[in-house]
Amino acid sequence: MLQGVRQADLARTVGVSPSYLNLIEHNRRRIGGKLLVDIAAALDVEPSLLAEGAEAALTARLRAAAAEADEEGAEIAQAEAFAGRFPGWARLVAAQQRRIARLERAIETLTDRLAHDPHLAATLHEVLDTATAIRSTAAILVETREIEPEWRDRFHRNINEDAERLADGARNLAGYLDSAGDAGREGSSPEEEFETFLAAQGWHVAALEDPDGASPREIVGAARDLVSTSTQTQALAWLSRYEVDARAMPLEAAQAAVAEAGPDPLALAARFGVDLATAMRRIASLPGRVAGLVSCDGSGTITFRRPVEGFALPRFGAACPVWPLFRALSRPQVPLFERLVQPGRGEAGEEPGFAAYAIAQPRGAPGLNREPLYEAHMLILPQEGSEPATPVGASCRVCSVRDCAARREPSIMGEGP
Amino acid sequence: MGKHVLLIEDEPNIIEAISFILSRDGWKVDTHSNGQTAVAAVHEKRPDLVILDVMLPGRSGFDILKTLRAEAATAELPVLMLTARGQTKDREMAEKMGASRFMTKPFSNAEVLDAVRALVAG
Numbered sequence: 001m002l003q004g005v006r007q008a009d010l011a012r013t014v015g016v017s018p019s020y021l022n023l024i025e026h027n028r029r030r031i032g033g034k035l036l037v038d039i040a041a042a043l044d045v046e047p048s049l050l051a052e053g054a055e056a057a058l059t060a061r062l063r064a065a066a067a068e069a070d071e072e073g074a075e076i077a078q079a080e081a082f083a084g085r086f087p088g089w090a091r092l093v094a095a096q097q098r099r100i101a102r103l104e105r106a107i108e109t110l111t112d113r114l115a116h117d118p119h120l121a122a123t124l125h126e127v128l129d130t131a132t133a134i135r136s137t138a139a140i141l142v143e144t145r146e147i148e149p150e151w152r153d154r155f156h157r158n159i160n161e162d163a164e165r166l167a168d169g170a171r172n173l174a175g176y177l178d179s180a181g182d183a184g185r186e187g188s189s190p191e192e193e194f195e196t197f198l199a200a201q202g203w204h205v206a207a208l209e210d211p212d213g214a215s216p217r218e219i220v221g222a223a224r225d226l227v228s229t230s231t232q233t234q235a236l237a238w239l240s241r242y243e244v245d246a247r248a249m250p251l252e253a254a255q256a257a258v259a260e261a262g263p264d265p266l267a268l269a270a271r272f273g274v275d276l277a278t279a280m281r282r283i284a285s286l287p288g289r290v291a292g293l294v295s296c297d298g299s300g301t302i303t304f305r306r307p308v309e310g311f312a313l314p315r316f317g318a319a320c321p322v323w324p325l326f327r328a329l330s331r332p333q334v335p336l337f338e339r340l341v342q343p344g345r346g347e348a349g350e351e352p353g354f355a356a357y358a359i360a361q362p363r364g365a366p367g368l369n370r371e372p373l374y375e376a377h378m379l380i381l382p383q384e385g386s387e388p389a390t391p392v393g394a395s396c397r398v399c400s401v402r403d404c405a406a407r408r409e410p411s412i413m414g415e416g417p
Numbered sequence: 418m419g420k421h422v423l424l425i426e427d428e429p430n431i432i433e434a435i436s437f438i439l440s441r442d443g444w445k446v447d448t449h450s451n452g453q454t455a456v457a458a459v460h461e462k463r464p465d466l467v468i469l470d471v472m473l474p475g476r477s478g479f480d481i482l483k484t485l486r487a488e489a490a491t492a493e494l495p496v497l498m499l500t501a502r503g504q505t506k507d508r509e510m511a512e513k514m515g516a517s518r519f520m521t522k523p524f525s526n527a528e529v530l531d532a533v534r535a536l537v538a539g
Contacts, residue, residue, distance in 0.1 A: 128501035132523035136434035139526045158430045
């Protein structure tokens with residue numbers, strides 16, 4: 001049990017029988033409402049942590065695993081029960097699903113590299129060319145019975161030259177393949193690598209909060225996990241913006257403002273005289289704040305993802321077009337607000353609710369007579385209470401929303417509400 | 418058919434070796450190394466057979482072949498394609514473009530001789 005509280009003591013404190021509490025703890029019973037709040041209070045943790053904690057993430061993984069191998073007919077509707085009954089096995093399935101995704105990504109990267117790498121193709125071509133010349137010349141020397149001394153000397157010289165070139169080419173190739181191993185390490189995408197890096201420090205970069213702290217460039221240089229050039233470029237851009245945000249909304253003042261008015265990006269933007277996107281990014285970077293943030297460019301490509309427990313974000317591929325994030329792109333500069341819920345991520349009617357703010361803002365400096373490029377952000381905040389909310393998904397395959405006009409492909413989830 | 422071959426290849430030592438074995442076999446050998454001017458060279462030299470490398474500076478061998486096939490004067494000219502990649506993709510591409518024959522590097526001298534003899538005989 002959490003925090004070393006005895007189960008029997010906890011059961012007495014919240015007024016249920018120890019055996020019922022045991023069922024709850026092992027995910028055989030769902031809880032909600034007052035009991036959840038009481039247990040959370042007794043344990044001194046956020047209620048949301050209990051309701052949608054590790055189990056929800058695990059169940060989401062299981063569903064994703066089933067979605068990827070739907071021909072196996074896994075009983076998706078019972079994913080939660082499975083995770084509750086056999087948590088170890090469920091974690092194993094989830095871990096393997098993660099591993100498979102990582103490996104698939106690695107294979108894709110390597111295949112791409114072999115098929116499209118111009119350097120590799122050029123070096124290979126060079127090696128084959130040299131081998132051809134050597135083979136042909138050597139055969140002439142061996143097979144031509146009467147060969148003039150000038151020709152013989154010339155061919156000897158050619159073979160010698162080509163042998164050097166072949167050695168160089170082979171060395172080149174070996175060196176290249178050695179270093180290529182690094183570029184695709186872990187086989188994760190640049191976004192993922194950077195995400196892992198940020199998640200490890202709780203999405204809060206303490207060094208950048210201090211005006212005398214390390215610069216984004218120093219941070220990227222020192223980070224051993226940011227391997228590929230592409231990741232480093234993205235990290236540098238993101239951290240540089242973080243630094244600007246942090247100067248515009250200094251940590252203590254921002255925390256005080258959030259403590260006073262809540263995590264309301266509009267109020268914060270007005271208070272600090274910054275744009276809404278800055279306020280949204282800042283809220284999602286405050287230490288200890290549970291807030292999701294998704295950014296996309298004008299093509300709808302997700303460029304940044306800070307996940308939040310209970311709201312599934314697809315790792316690869318396309319997201320849910322119903323998200324206000326994408327709607328914001330068609331209403332540039334207009335702040336959008338919507339309550340969201342992801343059906344199927346909890347007992348029907350008891351799914352965790354979220355408040356989502358979204359805005360699309362021009363990116364980069366304005367140019368005369370030029371349309372700006374837009375970038376959209378969506379801040380996702382967990383929300384208590386049961387106000388009506390718009391059902392959205394993560395991606396179509398694992399979404400149970402029925403009669404959705406935005407559906408791209410059939411869902412493998414059971415029929416939803 | 419005559420025995421005049423134009424070798425379009427950019428690797429000097431390959432040019433030297435192939436020129437040598439073909440000359441020994443009684444061929445008149447002209448060589449050319451630039452992809453961009455290769456088609457002009459074919460028109461100028463009027464060979465009975467072209468040996469064409471796929472990877473040339475300036476212009477790809479496939480491109481050159483396409484131009485040759487599109488022109489009446491060279492539409493039927495036997496062309497032996499050389500490539501450093503034996504991938505089926507390249508072979509299919511060569512066939513589609515109308516290469517008379519296809520050879521993968523590194524080839525043997527005997528293969529080259531067999532190929533050119535067969536091309537002018539057939």
